[in-house]
Amino acid sequence: MKVVNSNNRGFSLVEILVVLAMLGIVLGAIFSLYIAHLKNAYVQDETIEMQQNLRMAMESITSTLKNAGTLVPLTTTPLAAGIFGNWTSSVTINTASSDGIYARATKTKTRTTVYAMYSSAVDSSSGFANGDRVRLIKPLTDTPVFATYTTLIVSGIPASQSLSVNGSGAFAVGDGDVANGDMFAKAASLTAHGPFDIVQFYLVTGGSCPANQTCLARSTNGSEDIIASYISKLRFSYVYEDGTEDSVPPSSSPNTIRAVRVTLDGTAATSSGPKNKQLTSLIMLRNKR
Numbered sequence: 001m002k003v004v005n006s007n008n009r010g011f012s013l014v015e016i017l018v019v020l021a022m023l024g025i026v027l028g029a030i031f032s033l034y035i036a037h038l039k040n041a042y043v044q045d046e047t048i049e050m051q052q053n054l055r056m057a058m059e060s061i062t063s064t065l066k067n068a069g070t071l072v073p074l075t076t077t078p079l080a081a082g083i084f085g086n087w088t089s090s091v092t093i094n095t096a097s098s099d100g101i102y103a104r105a106t107k108t109k110t111r112t113t114v115y116a117m118y119s120s121a122v123d124s125s126s127g128f129a130n131g132d133r134v135r136l137i138k139p140l141t142d143t144p145v146f147a148t149y150t151t152l153i154v155s156g157i158p159a160s161q162s163l164s165v166n167g168s169g170a171f172a173v174g175d176g177d178v179a180n181g182d183m184f185a186k187a188a189s190l191t192a193h194g195p196f197d198i199v200q201f202y203l204v205t206g207g208s209c210p211a212n213q214t215c216l217a218r219s220t221n222g223s224e225d226i227i228a229s230y231i232s233k234l235r236f237s238y239v240y241e242d243g244t245e246d247s248v249p250p251s252s253s254p255n256t257i258r259a260v261r262v263t264l265d266g267t268a269a270t271s272s273g274p275k276n277k278q279l280t281s282l283i284m285l286r287n288k289r
Contacts, residue, residue, distance in 0.1 A: 050230040050268035057228035069287030071096035090202040098197035101127035101186035233265035
């Protein structure tokens with residue numbers, strides 16, 4: 001006699017539908033968590049990039065402000081009003097080297113003949129390269145070694161403590177001798193601005209700045225570069241010798257400025273709304289008049 005096992009049967013349609021529904025709920029929850037994670041990662045990436053741009057912007061402004069007034073003529077102020085005569089959201093910085101690269105002559109050299117190339121022993125030629133424009137300045141008086149601010153071009157770096165410059169016939173007898181302590185300053189341009197570089201910081205939109213963003217621009221002798229994006233606000237205020245502070249220095253006495261307070265606001269537009277951060281730094285001027 002054949003025995004039939006009554007438990008030998010498959011899943012019913014209802015059971016399969018229940019399992020599929022439960023599986024759909026679980027997968028939906030996992031997918032929702034995944035999407036939330038992606039959004040959070042995107043927000044974090046945008047925020048981190050904004051913070052990095054803020055730091056780059058502050059570092060650029062800080063290093064240039066520390067060079068304000070370096071080896072410029074004594075009649076020139078280290079700082080001046082920015083674009084459109086604005087002191088609050090822009091500033092002009094006068095310096096012999098906008099890149100802050102200098103070399104000090106370590107030997108005195110007197111010329112007895114006319115020659116185009118001059119080689120000098122220096123404390124360090126680091127930061128200089130062939131083709132760089134340089135200024136040669138007497139640091140005690142902040143005046144040029146030669147009668148005028150002659151265009152000098154780096155023509156060779158024989159060693160780490162040597163620098164050769166080509167003056168195109170400028171090194172004439174009696175035009176001035178290079179003395180121990182005279183300074184070579186790497187210049188951005190000599191053609192239009194003679195004794196010093198003129199650097200300005202301000203905010204821009206459009207052009208090389210990414211779409212829908214505001215960027216920090218740095219202009220050196222009229223040549224503009226974008227330093228950082230995600231910058232929504234730039235403000236300067238000025239601390240004076242008596243300890244007072246405001247955002248508009250007296251036009252008659254900018255030399256009373258002892259330090260500059262720089263405030264940068266950064267904004268990153270994200271799917272969860274704008275993310276904001278602010279950096280503030282007080283920068284002391286090293287070369288007050």
